[in-house]
Amino acid sequence: MDNVLIHIGYHKTGTTWLQNEVFISESDVFQPLSKNNSGHSTLAGHFIYSEDGYLLNSFDDNEEVIKKHLKSLKESFNYDSTMNKILVMSNERLSGNPNSAGFDSSIVAKRIKKIFPKGKILIVIREQSSWLFSNYFEYLSNGGNHNIEKYLSLKYDGKRPGFSPNNICYHLLIKEYRKKFGDENVLVLPYEYFKKDKICFFETLSDFLGRTVIIPSKNFKNKWNVKSDYYVNYKLRFLNIFIHASSLNNHSRLRTKLTRILAILIKKTMINFIPEYLEKSFQSSLKAKIQLWCLGKFEDSNKITSDLIGMNLEDFGYLNTKE
Numbered sequence: 001m002d003n004v005l006i007h008i009g010y011h012k013t014g015t016t017w018l019q020n021e022v023f024i025s026e027s028d029v030f031q032p033l034s035k036n037n038s039g040h041s042t043l044a045g046h047f048i049y050s051e052d053g054y055l056l057n058s059f060d061d062n063e064e065v066i067k068k069h070l071k072s073l074k075e076s077f078n079y080d081s082t083m084n085k086i087l088v089m090s091n092e093r094l095s096g097n098p099n100s101a102g103f104d105s106s107i108v109a110k111r112i113k114k115i116f117p118k119g120k121i122l123i124v125i126r127e128q129s130s131w132l133f134s135n136y137f138e139y140l141s142n143g144g145n146h147n148i149e150k151y152l153s154l155k156y157d158g159k160r161p162g163f164s165p166n167n168i169c170y171h172l173l174i175k176e177y178r179k180k181f182g183d184e185n186v187l188v189l190p191y192e193y194f195k196k197d198k199i200c201f202f203e204t205l206s207d208f209l210g211r212t213v214i215i216p217s218k219n220f221k222n223k224w225n226v227k228s229d230y231y232v233n234y235k236l237r238f239l240n241i242f243i244h245a246s247s248l249n250n251h252s253r254l255r256t257k258l259t260r261i262l263a264i265l266i267k268k269t270m271i272n273f274i275p276e277y278l279e280k281s282f283q284s285s286l287k288a289k290i291q292l293w294c295l296g297k298f299e300d301s302n303k304i305t306s307d308l309i310g311m312n313l314e315d316f317g318y319l320n321t322k323e
Contacts, residue, residue, distance in 0.1 A: 010168075033088065041091050047066065120181075170302075188309040190313065192316040230283050231274050
């Protein structure tokens with residue numbers, strides 16, 4: 001199958017917007033490989049999980065299940081060789097989960113290659129300190145409760161993987177996909193490019209696909225997965241164990257219907273008492289702290305990435321100067 005685009009993320013690079021505004025069944029260009037008309041591709045999950053919800057064995061390619069689901073999807077939208085649409089599988093989890101060091105990203109790449117050997121790959125990256133700020137609050141919204149210092153400093157203890165800065169040395173994943181699919185079949189674009197010039201972003205994507213991708217300007221105003229109230233979400237992060245039960249808080253047993261309602265009520269009440277200047281001051285302070293932590297950690301990787309993708313990432317503020 002030649003006419004397939006696989007969009008693998010990264011997380012926090014506008015993936016939700018792309019999945020709900022571009023890679024949708026109403027599009028004249030794209031047909032999502034999903035049971036749904038938009039959002040995450042349901043097919044993508046089979047590259048990661050078994051049918052009973054467990055993580056796949058690293059030696060298992062899950063080929064039979066994936067092909068069965070793919071066949072079912074193609075039948076549901078009457079796909080044949082004359083269909084004038086690009087099939088697209090979009091899910092940022094395909095690049096690994098940032099809160100588990102992207103440990104299986106290479107394994108997933110191998111599975112994708114087996115199913116879609118002639119597929120085209122889209123990777124969107126983001127300047128690391130900006131990415132970390134956004135990802136950290138996604139971590140909190142999913143139940144995490146470490147402060148930023150602990151989140152960034154926890155080392156791997158040989159058991160469950162957590163965040164690792166090595167996961168956002170982008171050149172390694174890019175090289176892996178180029179090795180598997182060929183340089184001409186892997187497009188890497190900075191998220192900042194999308195933010196700066198959306199028209200040029202989609203012109204570049206169009207050139208890559210050989211199809212004109214036109215997005216109505218009104219769609220650019222739509223917001224997806226927007227975070228807010230950073231101060232309260234950070235200071236009251238301990239309440240997350242009452243609101244969410246996930247592996248990020250060891251599946252907290254403190255979460256009940258009542259505790260969840262009370263914890264959410266406390267947070268909503270506190271939000272009303274936080275002045276705007278305090279919110280802005282907190283964000284600036286936390287961003288500065290993350291930028292300091294990033295200093296010098298990604299410079300070499302970003303230089304290699306710049307050469308690989310033919311774009312000077314320094315123009316987008318990527319290159320941190322070493323002390």
